[in-house]
Each structure stands twice: as C-alpha cells, then as structure tokens.
Amino acid sequence: MDIKTLFGLPAHALLVHVPIVLIPLAAIGAAGVWWEPWRKRFGWATAAILLVAGIFTQLAITSGKTLKHQLESTALLRAHTRIAEDLRPFLLLFFIALVAFLLLERRQRATGTVTMRNPMLIGTFVATLLLAGVSNYRVARIGHTGAKAVWQPKITREARKNGQGTQESR
Numbered sequence: 001m002d003i004k005t006l007f008g009l010p011a012h013a014l015l016v017h018v019p020i021v022l023i024p025l026a027a028i029g030a031a032g033v034w035w036e037p038w039r040k041r042f043g044w045a046t047a048a049i050l051l052v053a054g055i056f057t058q059l060a061i062t063s064g065k066t067l068k069h070q071l072e073s074t075a076l077l078r079a080h081t082r083i084a085e086d087l088r089p090f091l092l093l094f095f096i097a098l099v100a101f102l103l104l105e106r107r108q109r110a111t112g113t114v115t116m117r118n119p120m121l122i123g124t125f126v127a128t129l130l131l132a133g134v135s136n137y138r139v140a141r142i143g144h145t146g147a148k149a150v151w152q153p154k155i156t157r158e159a160r161k162n163g164q165g166t167q168e169s170r
Helices: 011-015 017-032 036-068 075-111 119-161
Strands: none
Touching: 011 017, 011 036, 017 036, 017 075, 017 119, 036 075, 075 119
C-alpha cells in the first residue's frame, strides 16, 4: 500500500516530521534512564516512543519512494534516499539496546537492589546512548539532504532568473 497524499499534500512531507521529533525525544528519554526516578516513570514510555518513531520512519521511507518517482533524480535525492534507508538498522538496534537495558534492570530489581555498577547494565546503557547519537546524527543528515534536494534546484533557478550567480552579474 503506497501512501501518496495526506490532506491533499504529499504524505512524505507530513510523515517525516514524526520521526524528526520522536527520535531526538527518545534519545533524551534514553539518556535519562540511568537515573532511577526517571527510569521508573519514563523508561518504558521512551521505548514506546522509539517504537512509534520506527513505524513512522518506515511509513516516511515508503511514502518517499512513491514521491521519488515524481521527481527528477539528482545526486542529492539519491543521497537522501540512501541515508534514509540506512537509518532503519540503527533505529532497530537503538530500540533493542534500550529494551535490553530496561529488562536487565527489571530483572536485577526483582532479585534485590539495583546497582548501576553491573557491567551488563553499563554496557547496554552505553550501547543505547551510542545508537541514540548515531540515529540523531543520521536524522539530521537525512533532513539536510532532503531539504537541499527540494530547495537547492528552486533557489538556483530563481537566482539564474534574477541574474544572480552568473558571470555577467559579477
């Protein structure tokens, strides 16, 4: 099922905003799980936010593939597409690392007091933070290349139309 439009607009332009907001939000939530009160209150909600971000990332990719066929293929558009598709494994690993941390912490809590000196907890927390950072970096790159792919040709055309950027105007 291809999603082409929402509310009369290209669906891709609307769907991308969900992961753009939720992935950084999940990274903030993931950083906070080291602190016990935060973890108890927001740990599993952070995992749920990340799950929703992953679903909408896939929807954005699918709608982007549909939109891509209506656009001129440029190097920027190809880069945007490649970077966007490469985000999925990082998001999945981010989700797995966060859930693993939360499950390990829950199991440790069930057997007694939770100590954050457990090497497994430290390892899964560090992995979660690294994957959160990589995911956020990639989201920024995806957005940047997507915006350039859309706007750079329009700005260049407008500049040429107004006589800017040519040898004669310099």
